[in-house]
Amino acid sequence: MNSFLRKNMVMLVAVFIMAAFLTAAAQGMEKQDFVITLLRGLAVGSITFLVASGFSLIFGLLDVLNLAHGTLFMIGAYLGWTVVVRPDTFVDLLTPLALIISGFALGDVYPLLASRIRLGLSMRRFLPWGLILVSILLLGFILPRYPIAIWDVENYAQSPVTFAFMADSGARLPVQPAAFTEISMPLAVIGLLLASILGAFGISLFDNTPRTVRLSWKNFVSIAVALVVALVGLIFNDQLSAYLYSLNSNWLFFIAVLVATLSGVALGGLMEATLIRPLYSRPIYQLMLTLGMSAIGIEMVRAIWGRPEFVMPKPAFFNGSGEACPATNFADWWANHCSTILIFDGRVRVYNEIFIPLVGLVVLISIWILLQRTRLGMIIRAGVQDSQMVEALGINVRRVFTMVFALGVGLAALGGVLGAPSTGLSNVMGESLLLNALIALAIGGLTSYPGAALGSVIVGMIQQFIIKYGQIGIAIPFTDIIFKPTPPLVPASTVMLMVIVLLILPNGLLGKKE
Amino acid sequence: MKTFFNSNRGAFITLLVLILLPFLVGLFDGASPATVFINGSGQSKFIQGLAIEIFILAIYAISFDLIFGITGMLSFGHSLFYGVGAYTTGIAIKSFGLPLLPTFGLVLAAAVVQAILFALVLPRVKGITFALVTLGLGSVFHILVMSSEFGPYTGADVGLQGVIVPAFISPANERLRFYFIMLAVMVLVYLVYQRFVTSPTGRVCVAIRENEGRARMLGYNTFYFKFVALLLSSFTAALAGFFHTLYQPIVSPNVAGMGFTVTALLIVLIGGVGTLNGAFVGALVYRLLDYGLRRYIGESASFINGAIYVLFVLFIPYGIVGTWRLKSLQIKQGWDRLLEMFGR
Numbered sequence: 001m002n003s004f005l006r007k008n009m010v011m012l013v014a015v016f017i018m019a020a021f022l023t024a025a026a027q028g029m030e031k032q033d034f035v036i037t038l039l040r041g042l043a044v045g046s047i048t049f050l051v052a053s054g055f056s057l058i059f060g061l062l063d064v065l066n067l068a069h070g071t072l073f074m075i076g077a078y079l080g081w082t083v084v085v086r087p088d089t090f091v092d093l094l095t096p097l098a099l100i101i102s103g104f105a106l107g108d109v110y111p112l113l114a115s116r117i118r119l120g121l122s123m124r125r126f127l128p129w130g131l132i133l134v135s136i137l138l139l140g141f142i143l144p145r146y147p148i149a150i151w152d153v154e155n156y157a158q159s160p161v162t163f164a165f166m167a168d169s170g171a172r173l174p175v176q177p178a179a180f181t182e183i184s185m186p187l188a189v190i191g192l193l194l195a196s197i198l199g200a201f202g203i204s205l206f207d208n209t210p211r212t213v214r215l216s217w218k219n220f221v222s223i224a225v226a227l228v229v230a231l232v233g234l235i236f237n238d239q240l241s242a243y244l245y246s247l248n249s250n251w252l253f254f255i256a257v258l259v260a261t262l263s264g265v266a267l268g269g270l271m272e273a274t275l276i277r278p279l280y281s282r283p284i285y286q287l288m289l290t291l292g293m294s295a296i297g298i299e300m301v302r303a304i305w306g307r308p309e310f311v312m313p314k315p316a317f318f319n320g321s322g323e324a325c326p327a328t329n330f331a332d333w334w335a336n337h338c339s340t341i342l343i344f345d346g347r348v349r350v351y352n353e354i355f356i357p358l359v360g361l362v363v364l365i366s367i368w369i370l371l372q373r374t375r376l377g378m379i380i381r382a383g384v385q386d387s388q389m390v391e392a393l394g395i396n397v398r399r400v401f402t403m404v405f406a407l408g409v410g411l412a413a414l415g416g417v418l419g420a421p422s423t424g425l426s427n428v429m430g431e432s433l434l435l436n437a438l439i440a441l442a443i444g445g446l447t448s449y450p451g452a453a454l455g456s457v458i459v460g461m462i463q464q465f466i467i468k469y470g471q472i473g474i475a476i477p478f479t480d481i482i483f484k485p486t487p488p489l490v491p492a493s494t495v496m497l498m499v500i501v502l503l504i505l506p507n508g509l510l511g512k513k514e
Numbered sequence: 515m516k517t518f519f520n521s522n523r524g525a526f527i528t529l530l531v532l533i534l535l536p537f538l539v540g541l542f543d544g545a546s547p548a549t550v551f552i553n554g555s556g557q558s559k560f561i562q563g564l565a566i567e568i569f570i571l572a573i574y575a576i577s578f579d580l581i582f583g584i585t586g587m588l589s590f591g592h593s594l595f596y597g598v599g600a601y602t603t604g605i606a607i608k609s610f611g612l613p614l615l616p617t618f619g620l621v622l623a624a625a626v627v628q629a630i631l632f633a634l635v636l637p638r639v640k641g642i643t644f645a646l647v648t649l650g651l652g653s654v655f656h657i658l659v660m661s662s663e664f665g666p667y668t669g670a671d672v673g674l675q676g677v678i679v680p681a682f683i684s685p686a687n688e689r690l691r692f693y694f695i696m697l698a699v700m701v702l703v704y705l706v707y708q709r710f711v712t713s714p715t716g717r718v719c720v721a722i723r724e725n726e727g728r729a730r731m732l733g734y735n736t737f738y739f740k741f742v743a744l745l746l747s748s749f750t751a752a753l754a755g756f757f758h759t760l761y762q763p764i765v766s767p768n769v770a771g772m773g774f775t776v777t778a779l780l781i782v783l784i785g786g787v788g789t790l791n792g793a794f795v796g797a798l799v800y801r802l803l804d805y806g807l808r809r810y811i812g813e814s815a816s817f818i819n820g821a822i823y824v825l826f827v828l829f830i831p832y833g834i835v836g837t838w839r840l841k842s843l844q845i846k847q848g849w850d851r852l853l854e855m856f857g858r
Contacts, residue, residue, distance in 0.1 A: 065642060275828070282831060284588065288783060289827045291776055295820030303817070435653070442646045488661035492654055499635075499650045506639045 011454075014509050018458065025465050028474055032346025037468045038461070039353035043422070044436075045460030046360025050415030052437040052444075052452040053367060054408030060384040060447035061404050063283060064276055067290040069412050070434025071297035072267060076260040076413025077420040077429065078305050081312045083256035085160075085167040087244035090259070092148040094233035096192055100139075102226035103196025108219055110204035124205075131202030138195035145182040146192075149241075153306035164310035189234065253315035257417050264413025265406045272405035277398070294430070302427055309426040314339070318351035352422040359418055363411065364453055371449060380404060384447055435491070436463075439498045445511025454509060462497065463490050532697055536562050536690060551690065562693045564805065566685070566761055569696040570754050571781065572797035573703050576790060577750035578778035583788030584711060585743040586723030588645045589632070591652030592778055595748050597770030598624050599755025601659060604674040604765050605667050614680050618756065625752035629745040636744070637737055649772065656770040674765040685761045696757060700794075703750055707790055710746060719743050723788075780819070783826055786833025795834050 005012070026034045055069050083090045119127065152158035180188065233240070244252065271293070279286045313319075320337035327333035327341045333350065340347045341354070348354065371377035379400050382390045391397045416429075423429065436459055444455025466485045473482040485493075501508065519526065531538075540550035540558035550558045574596050581587045602624045606617040635647050659668045668674055679685065685692050710716045718739045721729040730736050759765050768774060781800045785792025807818050830837055838845070 275824070278828065285827050285831055287588075288779060289824055291779070292820045292823035292827060295776075295816055296824065299817030299820060438646060438649070442643070442650075446642070486661065486663065488657045488663075492657045495650045495654050495657070499647055499654075502643055502647050502650075503635065503638055506643050 010505065010509050014454065014458075018461075022461070025469075029468065029472060030346075032344040033468060033472070035343055036346045036348055036353065037464050039348060039357065041461035041464040042357040042360075042457065043353050043460070044464060045440075045457040046357045047415050047419045047423075048433065048436045048440050048459055049360050049453055049456035050363060050418070051412045051433055052440045052456050053363070053449065054411035055437055056441050056447055056449065056452045057380070057404050058408040059441075061380055061387065062272075062276070062401050064286050064405075065290070066405075066408070067287065067434065068271075068294040068297060069290075069409070069437070070430035070432075071294040071301075072264060072409050072430075073412040073416040073433055074301060074425075074427075074430035075267070075297060076264050076416030077312075077425050078301055078416075079263050079413070080256040080260040080417030080420055081160075081164070081305075081310075081425055083259050084249070084252050084312060085163050086149065086151065087247075087252065088149045088241035089151075091233060091237055091240045091244065095189075095230045095237070096143065096146055096148075098226045098230035098233060099189065099192040100196040102223050102230065103193065103198075103200045105222040105226050106197070106200065106219060107222075108215055110201050112215070113201070114205055128202040128205040131198045131205070135195045135199030135202065138191050138198070142183065142188050142191045142195070146188055147180055147182075153304075159308070160305050161308045161310045164312070168311055168313045185234075189230075248316065249313065249319075250315045250317045253317075257414065260417035261410050261414045264416075265410035267413075268409025269402050269406035271409070272402045276405065277401075298427060298430065305425075307427055309424055311424045312420040314351050314421045318355060349422075356418060356422065363414070367411075368449070376400070376403070432491075436494070439494050441508070442498045443501050443508055445508030448508065448510040448512070451508055451510035458497075459494050462494055466490050466493055529701065532565075533694075535565065536693060559689055562689050563685070564801070566689075566693055566696050566757075568797050568801045569700045570757050570761065571777075571801055572794045573700055573757075574751055574754040575778050575781040575785070575797050576703065576707055576793035577747040577754065578775075579782045579785075579788065579790060579793050580707065580710075580747045580750070581743055582779070583782060583792075584716065584723060584790075585719040585740060586726075587740065587743075588641070589648040590645045590772065590775055591632075591648030591650070591655075592747075592751065593770055593772070593774035594648075594652040594655050595625070595628060595751030596755040596758070596774065597655060597659065598628055599752030600759045600765045600769055601668060601674060601755075602752075603756045603759040604677045607679075607759075608674070608677045609667055614683070621752050621756045622749065625748045626745070628752075629741070629748035632744050632748070633737075633741045636740055652770070652775065653772065656767065656772075659767045659770050668767070669765075671767055672764075673767055674759070675763060677759055677765075679760050683760065692761065699753070699757070703753070704790070704794070706746075707750075711790060715739060715742060780823055782833075783823070784833055786836030786839075789833065789835040789839070792833050792835040799834070 022038070025037075029037070051069060051073050055066060058064055058066050058069075151160050151163055153160070156162060244255075247255075275289055275293070276286055279289060317337055319339045321339060325336060325338035325340065326347055327336055327338040330341070332338075333341050338350065340349050342348070369377075371381060379390060379395055379397075383397060383400060387397055415433075419429075437456070440455035440459045441452055442455070443458055444451030444453070466489055467487075470485045470487065470489075473484040475482050505511075536550050536558050537547045539561045540547060540556065543557035545556050545558060549556070577595065578589075578592050581589055581592075599621050602621050603617055606612045606620050607614075612620070631651065632648065635644065635651070639647050658664060660671050662670050664670070682688060683692055683695065711720070718729060718734050718736075719742075721732075721734070722736050722739060726736055729739075755769070758769065777800070781796035782793060783796070784799050785794065785796025803822070804819065811818065826833070832840060
């Protein structure tokens with residue numbers, strides 16, 4: 001008991017202070033306000049946690065401070081929005097993407113091919129660049145002519161804002177059939193396939209290390225899957241779009257979450273393998289690289305989806321209205337799917353304040369299980385402590401690095417798509433959330449997983465309570481003054497808390513001492 | 515004397531070009547040196563303005579290079595130094611009506627205060643935690659500047675405007691004088707920095723960057739050396755901020771934000787980390803690139819900026835000056851070979 005106290009003293013003190021803070025906060029407001037603010041704090045904390053946990057896993061294992069994490073969170077949100085509001089764009093994109101991937105899926109075939117070809121020295125130097133150039137030219141020729149249903153940022157009637165507004169009010173657009181008008185279909189398909197094969201071959205030629213290559217069935221399965229997806233997307237394009245449009249918004253939302261998370265995973269893996277990996281010997285440059293990636297990501301989002309903010313429709317499951325709403329208890333809610341529910345006579349939005357914290361809890365527990373109960377988790381935990389030692393034990397740490405990076409970015413994208421219906425989409429959502437996540441991690445301990453959760457909840461709570469008290473004001477004892485915290489105090493308070501915590505405990509609340 | 519000139523040939527030629535620049539541009543534009551001298555409007559005045567901006571950026575970037583490139587402390591709150599300088603100047607002149615000299619004294623005092631603020635944090639946190647704490651301090655200042663409570667002084671999110679600059683240094687009417695003052699300040703800052711880095715104190719700072727534990731084992735109290743570097747850096751950045759307020763009609767709150775720290779990082783990276791000269795080259799390239807891209811491409815300029823940033827990190831990690839120094843022998847050999855080819 002005594003040793004338990006000593007080991008977890010910081011945590012106990014933190015929880016105690018948190019409890020004292022909550023009790024103090026409860027004195028000044030009504031019961032229902034308190035409950036709503038508590039739930040809102042949990043919701044903000046959950047979204048922050050989804051970003052912060054991935055960030056801390058990446059930082060702990062790879063020692064990479066991924067400052068592009070907020071931008072990837074934002075990209076996840078925008079991708080999810082695209083699937084929900086414009087499924088036909090998503091379907092149209094499937095075929096070209098699958099075709100491009102299929103060239104790279106061949107993977108091990110290229111070294112085999114390269115070892116068969118004898119080349120002169122100058123040819124060997126020139127060939128990869130030439131192949132990549134040809135590939136880029138082909139892509140640049142075909143992709144703009146490929147029929148992809150897209151909005152127009154410049155034209156207001158066709159802009160994402162209008163589509164978002166229409167989707168939110170329940171109207172659906174008619175499906176535009178994808179017709180190959182500017183380029184013939186066989187030419188486009190074969191050209192894309194050729195471009196991807198040439199590009200992948202060119203890239204593989206850079207790697208001159210001799211090694212034995214064995215082709216495994218996995219290569220053929222992956223390329224077969226990619227080609228089948230491409231063909232299905234090509235042939236049943238209009239039917240798929242129509243099907244997605246006719247789909248229940250719950251299922252569409254589910255697909256959006258899936259697509260955004262998987263895209264995040266793919267983006268993360270790609271980013272680690274191509275950009276981060278060459279820089280492990282120069283850690284500070286990795287940091288600068290992620291900064292640059294973040295700037296590029298924001299600009300891409302601005303170019304594709306435009307600058308104005310817009311909303312993502314909530315799934316119908318959480319968006320019911322009518323006679324019986326707001327629901328008074330959960331059975332009632334389940335029957336009517338109301339968008340709000342009454343708790344202590346306060347209206348609580350089900351999606352924002354109950355569903356999101358629940359998802360956060362589920363992710364918290366599942367990642368915890370992954371870390372504590374699986375072999376991969378064991379490797380990650382060992383790698384956080386000493387990755388060289390793990391490598392010396394014969395474990396392919398680099399592969400685990402890629403997986404953890406992909407997982408972290410996937411979590412951020414999941415956070416983005418979940419947060420989009422409640423907070424809306426904007427160009428700056430990534431930066432502000434990254435700052436929140438950084439503060440949460442600094443408070444909780446940079447490499448500590450429970451620390452990420454604790455810090456996120458603390459940050460969310462403090463911000464929401466200060467916002468609430470900004471509305472109702474704090475009566476300062478023994479005086480008549482009512483103090484109303486102003487909006488700038490919301491970020492400033494958490495930043496100050498971070499500075500104070502770091503000055504007292506440089507490793508954060510739950511971080512291990514070096 | 516001759517060897518001194520020879521070994522610093524590049525520096526002297528650059529200085530000469532910079533002194534003659536307003537008149538040369540004037541000549542190309544068809545304006546006589548006399549017109550340039552009385553600040554007639556024209557291409558020369560515009561180029562002077564661009565050059566002044568580059569000088570201010572370079573002074574700011576070199577101050578970042580001192581603590582990041584030379585001493586090896588990664589600070590994400592560097593824009594605080596610049597922002598405090600800029601806002602102190604603006605508020606002192608506009609709201610309190612102070613003359614220029616006391617304002618300058620106030621800026622220096624503010625620079626000492628913020629260096630002490632950072633130094634309080636220094637012994638407790640290292641590496642990435644230091645970066646986070648400085649980020650926190652920087653964003654608190656940014657938030658304060660943006661808040662509506664201080665609006666009458668700082669202008670909140672619109673920015674500080676309407677600062678009445680003394681007539682003898684006014685950037686609108688006496689731009690040539692402003693240009694030469696900026697040039698002199700920049701040269702002075704460069705000489706001080708060069709002297710500092712080659713001094714024993716500066717050498718210890720480099721040692722701290724390379725291996726702080728070993729520097730401490732050798733008996734140096736690394737805290738003092740870091741503090742001196744911070745102090746000098748803070749002075750210089752506040753100086754840049756001081757001139758920023760005098761030159762720009764509006765002090766936007768962006769200069770106190772995280773983005774402006776990233777600008778310093780980008781400039782230093784383009785020029786070469788830890789090279790001092792790199793800050794000048796980087797500022798030149800950065801500002802011209804930014805100007806050119808914004809003019810000919812428009813809003814997506816920062817996309818290309820980001821791409822250049824990534825390309826530099828991946829392929830030219832030592833920056834322009836750093837790569838030049840590394841490869842100078844090869845470049846010289848190649849040059850000789852070229853001359854030989856044409857000589858024969």
